Amino acid sequence: MTPMATRSPLAPDTFPDLPEIAGLRLASAAAGVRYQGRTDVMLALLDPGTTVAGVFTRSATRSSNVRDCEAKIGGDSAGGAAIIVNSGNSNAFTGKAGDGSVTRICAAVAEAAGVTEARVFTSSTGVIGERLPDERITAVVGDLVANAVPGALEDAAGAIMTTDTFPKGSARVVEVDGQEVRIAGIAKGSGMIAPDMATMLVYIFTDAKIARPLLQEMLSELSDRTFNCITVDGDTSTSDTLLLAATGQSVEITERGGAFEAALGEVMLDLAHQVVRDGEGATKFVEVAVTGAATDADARKVASAIANSPLVKTAVAGEDPNWGRIVMAVGKSDAEADRDRLTIRFGDIEVAREGWVSPDYTEDAGAGYMKQQELVIGVDLGLGDGAATMWTCDLTHAYIQINADYRS
Amino acid sequence: MTPMATRSPLAPDTFPDLPEIAGLRLASAAAGVRYQGRTDVMLALLDPGTTVAGVFTRSATRSSNVRDCEAKIGGDSAGGAAIIVNSGNSNAFTGKAGDGSVTRICAAVAEAAGVTEARVFTSSTGVIGERLPDERITAVVGDLVANAVPGALEDAAGAIMTTDTFPKGSARVVEVDGQEVRIAGIAKGSGMIAPDMATMLVYIFTDAKIARPLLQEMLSELSDRTFNCITVDGDTSTSDTLLLAATGQSVEITERGGAFEAALGEVMLDLAHQVVRDGEGATKFVEVAVTGAATDADARKVASAIANSPLVKTAVAGEDPNWGRIVMAVGKSDAEADRDRLTIRFGDIEVAREGWVSPDYTEDAGAGYMKQQELVIGVDLGLGDGAATMWTCDLTHAYIQINADYRS
Numbered sequence: 001m002t003p004m005a006t007r008s009p010l011a012p013d014t015f016p017d018l019p020e021i022a023g024l025r026l027a028s029a030a031a032g033v034r035y036q037g038r039t040d041v042m043l044a045l046l047d048p049g050t051t052v053a054g055v056f057t058r059s060a061t062r063s064s065n066v067r068d069c070e071a072k073i074g075g076d077s078a079g080g081a082a083i084i085v086n087s088g089n090s091n092a093f094t095g096k097a098g099d100g101s102v103t104r105i106c107a108a109v110a111e112a113a114g115v116t117e118a119r120v121f122t123s124s125t126g127v128i129g130e131r132l133p134d135e136r137i138t139a140v141v142g143d144l145v146a147n148a149v150p151g152a153l154e155d156a157a158g159a160i161m162t163t164d165t166f167p168k169g170s171a172r173v174v175e176v177d178g179q180e181v182r183i184a185g186i187a188k189g190s191g192m193i194a195p196d197m198a199t200m201l202v203y204i205f206t207d208a209k210i211a212r213p214l215l216q217e218m219l220s221e222l223s224d225r226t227f228n229c230i231t232v233d234g235d236t237s238t239s240d241t242l243l244l245a246a247t248g249q250s251v252e253i254t255e256r257g258g259a260f261e262a263a264l265g266e267v268m269l270d271l272a273h274q275v276v277r278d279g280e281g282a283t284k285f286v287e288v289a290v291t292g293a294a295t296d297a298d299a300r301k302v303a304s305a306i307a308n309s310p311l312v313k314t315a316v317a318g319e320d321p322n323w324g325r326i327v328m329a330v331g332k333s334d335a336e337a338d339r340d341r342l343t344i345r346f347g348d349i350e351v352a353r354e355g356w357v358s359p360d361y362t363e364d365a366g367a368g369y370m371k372q373q374e375l376v377i378g379v380d381l382g383l384g385d386g387a388a389t390m391w392t393c394d395l396t397h398a399y400i401q402i403n404a405d406y407r408s
Numbered sequence: 409m410t411p412m413a414t415r416s417p418l419a420p421d422t423f424p425d426l427p428e429i430a431g432l433r434l435a436s437a438a439a440g441v442r443y444q445g446r447t448d449v450m451l452a453l454l455d456p457g458t459t460v461a462g463v464f465t466r467s468a469t470r471s472s473n474v475r476d477c478e479a480k481i482g483g484d485s486a487g488g489a490a491i492i493v494n495s496g497n498s499n500a501f502t503g504k505a506g507d508g509s510v511t512r513i514c515a516a517v518a519e520a521a522g523v524t525e526a527r528v529f530t531s532s533t534g535v536i537g538e539r540l541p542d543e544r545i546t547a548v549v550g551d552l553v554a555n556a557v558p559g560a561l562e563d564a565a566g567a568i569m570t571t572d573t574f575p576k577g578s579a580r581v582v583e584v585d586g587q588e589v590r591i592a593g594i595a596k597g598s599g600m601i602a603p604d605m606a607t608m609l610v611y612i613f614t615d616a617k618i619a620r621p622l623l624q625e626m627l628s629e630l631s632d633r634t635f636n637c638i639t640v641d642g643d644t645s646t647s648d649t650l651l652l653a654a655t656g657q658s659v660e661i662t663e664r665g666g667a668f669e670a671a672l673g674e675v676m677l678d679l680a681h682q683v684v685r686d687g688e689g690a691t692k693f694v695e696v697a698v699t700g701a702a703t704d705a706d707a708r709k710v711a712s713a714i715a716n717s718p719l720v721k722t723a724v725a726g727e728d729p730n731w732g733r734i735v736m737a738v739g740k741s742d743a744e745a746d747r748d749r750l751t752i753r754f755g756d757i758e759v760a761r762e763g764w765v766s767p768d769y770t771e772d773a774g775a776g777y778m779k780q781q782e783l784v785i786g787v788d789l790g791l792g793d794g795a796a797t798m799w800t801c802d803l804t805h806a807y808i809q810i811n812a813d814y815r816s
Contacts (some may be wrong), residue, residue, distance in 0.1 A: 061739030061747050093735045093747065095764030128732025129765050238739050310718070310803075311811055318812030324536030327501045331469030331646050339469050339501065356503035357537050395718075396812070400805050403719060404726030 010277035010285050010373065010393070011166040018153045018171045018184040021205045023047035023247025025148035028159040029140040033133060034088030034126055039159035041137055043144040044083040044203065045113055049248040052077050052121070053216035055223045057240035063091050064098035065122045066239055068106070072118055076212070081119040082109050083203060083243060084137070084144075085160050087188070091124035091132040092238040101134035108138040112145040123201050123241045125188065126162055153205075157186035160201055163402070164188050164278050170270035172263035176251045181208045183263055187271040189278070200275055202227065202242040204267060208260055209248035218261055219244045226268040229390045231307050232279035276391050281398030284316050286391065287376045292343075293386030298335035300388040302379060305333035313395035316375065321366025323351045330379060341382030346370070418685035418693050418781065418801070419574040426561045426579045426592040429613045431455035431655025433556035436567040437548040441541060442496030442534055447567035449545055451552040452491040452611065453521055457656040460485050460529070461624035463631045465648035471499050472506035473530045474647055476514070480526055484620070489527040490517050491611060491651060492545070492552075493568050495596070499532035499540040500646040509542035516546040520553040531609050531649045533570055533596065561613075565594035568609055571810070572596050572686050578678035580671035584659045589616045589668055593675050597683040608683055610635065610650040612675060616668055617656035626669055627652045634676040637798045639715050640687035684799050689806030692724050694799065695784045700751075701794030706743035710787060711798040713741035721803035724783065729774025731759045738787060749790030754778070 024046060028039040046052070054073040056066050084105060091098045106120040113120075124132060157167035171184040189200030210218075219242070227242060244264075253260045277285055288307045293299035306312055306329040315322035323344050330337050340355040346369045350358045369375070432454060436447040454460070462481040464474050492513060499506045514528040521528075532540060565575035579592040597608030618626075627650070635650060652672075661668045685693055696715045701707035714720055714737040723730035731752050738745050748763040754777045758766045777783070 057739075059736070059739030060741070060743070060745035061735045061750070093732060093760070093763060095748065095762060097764070128735060129760070238736055310807075314808055314811035317808065320812070324501060327469045327536060328467070328646055331465075331467030333468070335468070337468035340503065342469070352501070352537070354503060355501060356505070395808065397805055397808050399718075400722055400725065400803065400808055403722035404728070404802075404804070 006165065008165045008278050008282060010282055012274070015154050015157070015167055016169050016171060018169050019173055019182045020150040021182055021184055021247060022207045022249035023050060024205045024245070025150055026152040026156045027144040027148040028152070028155045029144055031086065031136045031140045033086050033136055039155065040087045041140060041144065042085050042156040042159040043109070043141070043148060044156070044205070045145065045148050046077065046081040046245050047247055047249070048078060048080045050077045050081050051210055051212040051215050051246045051248065052081055053212065053219040053244045055219055055242040057238065059238050061093060061238050063124065063239045064094065064102045065091055065124050066241060068102045069121050069241060072121060075118055077119050079119065080115045081121070081245065082113050082115050083121045083245070084109050085123040085125070085201060086137055087160050087162050088126040089124055089130060089132045090126045090128050090239050092128045094129065094131055097131055101132040104134050105137055108141045112141050121243060123239065125160065125201055125239055128238065153184055153186055157188070160186070160188045162188065163280065166278060168271055168274040168278070170267045170274070172267050174259045174263040176253065176258065176260055179251045181250045181260055182206060183267050185267050185271055187275060189275040200227070200240045202271055204244045206246050206264070207250040208246050209250065209252040210246045214253070214256070215244060215246055218256065218264060222265045222268050226265065226272045230272045230276045231304070231390065231392050232276065232282070273391060276393050279393035280402045281396040282393030283373070283396055284394040285374050286316055286393060288390045288392065289376060290379045290381070290389070291387045292380040292382045292384065294336045294381070294384045295386040296388060297386070299386040301333040301335040302330055302337070302381065303388045303390040305329040306377060306379065307390045307392035310395055313392065316370070317394035317396045319367065319370040321346060321351070321363065321370050323366070326377065326379065327352070336383060337381055338383065343380040343382060345378035347376050414573065416573045416686050416690060418690055420682070423562050423565070423575055424577050424579060426577050427581055427590045428558040429590055429592055429655060430615045430657035431458060432613050432653070433558055434560040434564045435552040435556040436560070436563045437552050439494065439544045439548045441494050441544055447563065448495045449548060449552065450493050450564040450567040451517070451549070451556060452564070452613070453553065453556050454485065454489040454653050455655055455657070456486060456488045458485045458489050459618055459620040459623050459654045459656065460489055461620065461627040461652045463627055463650040465646065467646050469501060469646050471532065471647045472502070472510045473499055473532050474649060476510045477529050477649060480529060483526055485527050487527065488523045489529070489653065490521050490523050491529045491653070492517050493531040493533070493609060494545055495568050495570050496534040497532055497538060497540045498534045498536050498647050500536045502537065502539055505539055509540040512542050513545055516549045520549045529651060531647065533568065533609055533647055536646065561592055561594055565596070568594070568596045570596065571688065574686060576679055576682040576686070578675045578682070580675050582667045582671040584661065584666065584668055587659045589658050590614060591671055591675050593679055595679040595683060597686070608635070608648045610679055612652045614654050614672070615658040616654050617658065617660040618654045622661070622664070623652060623654055626664065626672060630673045630676050634673065634680045638680045638684050639712070639798065639800050640684065640690070681799060684801050687801035688810045689804040690801030691781070691804055692802040693782050694724055694801060696798045696800065697784060698787045698789070698797070699795045700788040700790045700792065702744045702789070702792045703794040704796060705794070707794040707796035709741045709743040710738055710745070710789065711796045713737040714785060714787065715798045715800035718803055721800065724778070725802035725804045727775065727778040729754060729759070729771065729778050731774070734785065734787065735760070744791060745789055746791065751788040751790060753786035755784050
């Protein structure tokens with residue numbers, strides 16, 4: 001197993017204060033699924049009146065847990081719901097046995113928590129292809145239910161970590177119709193996929209009251225602008241799961257586009273950025289901002305090609321203002337592009353325009369900029385109004401070390 | 409500039425003996441484009457009666473040279489042709505100035521060699537975004553023409569190297585209608601793209617007589633099964649160029665599918681494999697063989713996802729039989745896949761089948777296999793007859809070192 005890495009240099013200084021969400025209770029436990037001497041299971045209990053929305057990996061080899069969540073997500077949670085998550089074993093590619101593990105865990109939680117099995121959502125994260133010792137999880141379910149208390153989100157964030165170097169949380173409190181609405185979320189993930197310990201998992205809770213279809217619509221759309229805009233290594237997990245539960249104990253939200261949705265978007269973007277900041281071996285946080293594309297889809301292709309290019313990411317690691325590699329990535333992106341209309345910027349520094357290096361650009365200016373820990377690579381294609389932004393990190397020796405040097 | 413790396417551990421022992429091709433003369437020179445103390449320009453002169461076919465990068469930011477070659481490739485070379493190639497500077501993303509460099513080089517070669525400008529093909533490989541000092545190249549054109557001799561392919565292979573650690577050549581001699589036909593080729597490339605020194609360049613010569621449309625058809629189709637099936641880092645060069653010239657001084661080939669085409673395919677595959685074997689930092693040569701896909705296109709998606717996955721490639725570097733990462737890559741490939749029909753093999757060792765690890769598989773067997781320098785990862789999707797094979801190398805600390813640790 002990979003030894004616990006030192007805290008990422010890009011990590012926030014402290015875990016944020018997360019508000020209690022009325023209608024939500026949490027508990028964590030050490031079930032010994034794989035790790036010893038730490039918690040590895042978390043349970044969230046959601047009171048009756050809750051609505052739940054979800055977004056899941058599209059991987060063709062996604063885990064039994066993901067398939068089970070997908071099947072359940074459209075159902076009604078008026079009688080309450082539960083989310084149980086274990087770290088240490090992903091229950092992915094474990095054949096029919098994996099389906100059985102999910103069934104037994106759901107049954108145990110349903111019985112202990114007094115909800116129906118159809119309202120129990122599970123996630124598993126960790127090693128692929130080994131049988132999930134679900135009996136160790138079901139053994140602690142009774143205690144988890146008994147110990148569940150409001151708050152306790154920071155402990156939950158710790159229990160779901162695998163190769164993460166810091167627990168991830170974010171919250172916003174907004175006023176809607178003169179009343180306070182709270183949003184608090186936790187995430188794990190050290191890349192879109194971590195070594196053996198695959199997976200990004202995100203759980204967000206709010207006390208707002210929102211009908212399930214509206215909740216799902218907001219979640220899906222905001223995902224496309226937050227979690228679907230980050231990449232560490234371009235590899236996609238078999239288990240990525242994002243669940244959003246609204247307990248319905250505060251104001252009712254009935255429309256798109258208000259203060260609540262804005263705050264939810266902020267929480268999601270904050271958590272997404274924290275996942276990048278914990279990218280394996282990361283030393284730089286990079287925003288890739290593409291404008292002037294023929295379409296938004298083209299802008300996305302260009303941003304993705306840059307953010308996933310090993311040559312761009314190693315140049316960033318080496319603090320090398322190697323804009324030729326950005327030209328290369330634009331070229332390979334399959335988006336409409338014209339060499340003679342292309343502009344490239346490092347932060348506010350114009351590097352290249354009209355198909356060549358800018359007359360005022362100096363390598364010293366570029367090299368000085370690249371020494372920063374937070375970078376913005378700007379590309380304007382000069383063709384239209386299409387725009388997209390993605391976030392990524394650099395590709396360093398530590399990434400190779402984490403993924404190659406240690407046997408899993 | 410990146411210091412010359414030590415010879416790849418995957419390199420062939422020696423440069424092969426390449427036969428002389430009647431109707432072809434070659435010369436190399438040290439023009440000092442960027443490198444000192446080595447040759448950096450090669451010229452190939454092709455006698456009247458030659459036909460030329462070509463395949464080029466599809467990058468939207470491809471170089472002036474590539475655009476010029478594309479415009480010329482359909483023309484008639486009955487009056488003879490020339491190919492001139494420099495290393496050290498790619499003339500890519502050099503704006504309108506790059507077009508001027510190509511024009512001046514073509515004019516100089518045309519005058520000295522007595523061919524029309526429309527029959528001069530140029531390639532440039534090396535740093536992106538710096539003005540090509542074409543006057544240094546045109547200054548040596550007279551000597552190159554004067555010194556051109558039959559043979560001399562090994563010197564030419566040396567002159568076009570950038571970050572390559574060994575020159576690349578391959579040849580076949582086949583009998584067609586009782587007469588000998590010779591094929592000889594050279595290549596450079598240390599990945600689909602090397603650091604700043606972008607580009608894969610390939611020049612293949614034969615004394616066969618073949619009409620241009622047939623030559624182009626063979627080249628395009630064989631490219632899809634050879635050079636388009638290799639990847640080092642998934643990044644695409646702005647300058648990739650493959651030219652095939654048939655001097656017409658031996659037997660005429662009028663049909664597809666014979667001994668000549670088979671031999672040409674072997675030369676192309678050999679050169680393609682040599683490029684992978686010189687992949688930056690490579691220590692393992694990996695064949696990814698996908699079968700049982702719903703379509704050939706799906707098989708290709710799966711092979712590409714595996715061959716380009718940083719997590720698979722770092723696992724190979726670490727000699728870790730981490731088949732969970734192969735499952736992940738299958739899942740993210742966007743090809744039709746069914747967990748419960750998937751079979752994975754390392755060489756002859758069955759690792760996983762029916763959605764889980766194979767009952768007889770042991771980690772020791774897998775770990776032992778991964779210690780080999782040449783690996784075959786086999787994936788059968790169990791759905792249909794679609795198949796594809798790709799070749800790649802591992803992702804090591806040396807790749808990061810070459811691309812991040814040295815300023816270009």
